Amino acid sequence: MDLLIKNVSYNNKKLHIFIREGVISQISDNLSDFNMPLYTILDGDDNYIFPMLHNGHTHSPMVLFRGYGDDMGLESWLKNRIWPAEARLSEEDYFWGNRLALLEMIKNGTGFFNEMYMNPRSMVRALDDLPLKALINYPVIDGMDEDRAKVQIRDCSQFIEETNWSARLKGGIALHSVYANSEYSLKWAGKYARERKVPLHIHLAETEQEVFNCRRNHRGRSPVEYLDSLDFFKDNRVYAAHSLWMNERDMEIMGDNDVVAVHNPVSNMKVAAGAFFPYEKLKDKGIPIVIGSDGAASNNNLDLLEEMKIAALMQKHHSGNPGLMTAEEAFSLGSGDIPAGIFGTGTGRIEVGSDADFIIINRKSPSMVPSFNRTSNLVYSASGSDVLHLICGGKVLMENRVVEGEDVILSNARARAEALLT
Ligand SMILES: [Zn+2]
Incomplete structure (x- = not known):
């Protein structure tokens, strides 16, 4: 399924990114440029996009x-x-x-x-x-x-x-x-x-x-x-x-x-x-x-x-x-x-023709405010828990910090570790 990620902030610009078959096929600051009939939409809510x-x-x-x-x-x-x-x-x-x-x-x-x-x-x-x-x-x-x-x-x-x-x-x-x-x-x-x-x-x-x-x-x-x-x-x-x-x-x-x-x-x-x-x-x-x-x-x-x-x-x-x-x-x-x-995972860049591999960081996290330098915030201030969405190969692996099946993974892994080590 094609995917439109709308309203993400990249280098201080609001962008919308269209992904087809795992690859970024279109980037525009104008939503009306996207007239494809069928796609999933993820609203980035002006959060910050970086390579994964x-x-x-x-x-x-x-x-x-x-x-x-x-x-x-x-x-x-x-x-x-x-x-x-x-x-x-x-x-x-x-x-x-x-x-x-x-x-x-x-x-x-x-x-x-x-x-x-x-x-x-x-x-x-x-x-x-x-x-x-x-x-x-x-x-x-x-x-x-x-x-x-x-x-x-x-x-x-x-x-x-x-x-x-x-x-x-x-x-x-x-x-x-x-x-x-x-x-x-x-x-x-x-x-x-x-x-x-x-x-x-x-x-x-x-x-x-x-x-x-x-x-x-x-x-x-x-x-x-x-x-x-x-x-x-x-x-x-x-x-x-x-x-x-x-x-x-x-x-x-x-x-x-x-x-x-x-x-x-x-x-x-x-x-x-x-x-x-x-x-x-x-x-x-x-x-x-x-x-x-x-x-x-x-x-x-x-x-x-x-x-x-x-x-x-x-x-x-x-x-x-x-x-x-x-x-x-x-x-x-x-x-x-x-x-x-x-x-060899792709170009690692957010541009047309690149694999859709990126993270979207929560701009409302205190560790990202103020945002004079987003990369500095990400390295020196943020932690992994400030990642809201992960898109890898065009697939949304985490949306709003939710990963499908995570409760089952946590309970099984906990039980396995306890049986092994206690
Ligand atoms: Zn090692």
């Missing part, structure tokens, strides 16, 4: 572990809390965990996410009636065991082959890290991705320990150098979550290979990853940068507006330069044409 948000790195079902094991170091948190809980996850746990994460993302204005978690088929199923755009990466995490890698690789290839991919739903491969993946699986992934033209997603240079151990185990090579020596980056699109503990040489390799650095400021600070994200240096080297929430267990929410604010504050605080990472820059890491181009 993109989450560059997350582990969706970890919403079930929200608040379960806070204030711990990365290693003991993983070993004592997360890994034992993950080992007990059932098919239905994955499914309702995924749906809870999708609901939370929608409620916060996120229309695309780059996923890394077990049981990706359950996510494909969860997306059936909550149709966000997504990159679903099959997780190959062999724990340095080649036999385990071979089993996972077989299933990964099958998943990539069998799934009905589309412009909305894309598939890739997730490797956990240089410390949880064998050389065998890392090499295989680099080669397979090159041949099949699928992207790769990995945690990279998150902690000092990771770099230390990698140098010790792989002839003095840093995690970036080690992956480079395995041709992991070569002619591939690689999304490198964290990208914290890197030297000049590492950043040169990232730049030469157009590796995307995914910044996860809240997770980094929460587990005390200990390094300052080298935003300025990465930017100077032309390395593409996007923002991500990481999993809710180490965040503890999926609110990208909050993530943008914290990213900007962290840069200023650590550098002593208040001009570093402006509100506009922070917003551009998670919304609009930069992430849209990087993840």
Whole structure:
């Protein structure tokens, strides 16, 4: 069904936007320009329209572990809390965990996410009636065991082959890290991705320990150098979550290979990853940068507006330069044409011919008043709860903060988490 969104404010102008087959087909400031016979109307009530948000790195079902094991170091948190809980996850746990994460993302204005978690088929199923755009990466995490890698690789290839991919739903491969993946699986992934033209997603240079151990185990090579020596980056699109503990040489390799650095400021600070994200240096080297929430267990929410604010504050605080990472820059890491181009979700712009992917922000929210600079308000003042409507691929996924079926999702996810963890 065609959709007319009337009365939205874009760059201080009142506009009406007509959407046909998921694409913006007409924009006008005059309602009488629209004379199509049949369409649904959403009244924007002069609220503010922005491009939808993109989450560059997350582990969706970890919403079930929200608040379960806070204030711990990365290693003991993983070993004592997360890994034992993950080992007990059932098919239905994955499914309702995924749906809870999708609901939370929608409620916060996120229309695309780059996923890394077990049981990706359950996510494909969860997306059936909550149709966000997504990159679903099959997780190959062999724990340095080649036999385990071979089993996972077989299933990964099958998943990539069998799934009905589309412009909305894309598939890739997730490797956990240089410390949880064998050389065998890392090499295989680099080669397979090159041949099949699928992207790769990995945690990279998150902690000092990771770099230390990698140098010790792989002839003095840093995690970036080690992956480079395995041709992991070569002619591939690689999304490198964290990208914290890197030297000049590492950043040169990232730049030469157009590796995307995914910044996860809240997770980094929460587990005390200990390094300052080298935003300025990465930017100077032309390395593409996007923002991500990481999993809710180490965040503890999926609110990208909050993530943008914290990213900007962290840069200023650590550098002593208040001009570093402006509100506009922070917003551009998670919304609009930069992430849209990087993840191939469209143009990320509000113009004729673009995919209809946008959020409408409540102008009556106190955090949006006064409105000298709407982007500044959005990054520094607003939160995800100020998003009124989310339109993704021309579909209204949230209208007036209501998402279809949310009560069922909340009660099932709550019951699953309680049965799992108490
Ligand atoms: Zn992660």
